[in-house]
């Protein structure tokens with residue numbers, strides 16, 4: 001398995017064709033979904049909207065951080081993190097109205113949709129990072145996207161190409177410690 005995360009700072013500025021991004025989203029749409037609630041939603045930033053979103057993200061950080069906690073380096077990182085990215089996909093769970101389907105299930109389903117994107121991106125040598133950094137979980141971000149209170153932003157997915165080979169994967173807990181076979 002060679003799926004790996006790639007930091008946006010290691011991306012090279014080359015653009016992904018929008019049609020390929022659309023295909024990644026079509027794969028995302030085939031995530032498993034209990035009772036067909038299909039809760040995954042995506043907001044796709046491309047071209048100069050990528051920088052615009054980063055600028056807005058940095059400003060949201062500034063507006064929602066006290067002077068004592070504000071870090072210029074963090075502001076600059078949010079502002080310039082994606083300078084060499086091609087697209088940013090904001091993935092969120094839109095809470096459905098079926099009371100039998102739990103929030104956990106809706107979040108799992110949306111996370112599966114995100115993983116479909118990551119796996120497909122890897123096969124196409126697209127560099128990708130699922131990030132929950134910055135204000136991803138902050139109510140201000142939900143407000144920015146006009147989401148309902150019960151919706152959840154699950155991540156900012158940074159996409160691009162990289163000249164660097166994917167870094168070697170690291171797992172700190174042995175697989176055998178994560179599995180209990182009964183036979």
Ligand SMILES: Cc1cc2nc3c(=O)[nH]c(=O)nc-3n(C[C@H](O)[C@H](O)[C@H](O)COP(=O)(O)O)c2cc1C
Pocket residue numbers: 003004005006007129130131132133134155169170
């Ligand atoms: C829910 C979630 C949130 C993550 N948020 C961040 C993040 O904010 N910043 C970051 O650098 N990586 C983030 N990652 C990526 C992990 O750092 C990365 O998956 C981990 O280092 C393992 O590397 P690998 O994906 O190459 O196996 C996140 C991953 C997940 C699943």
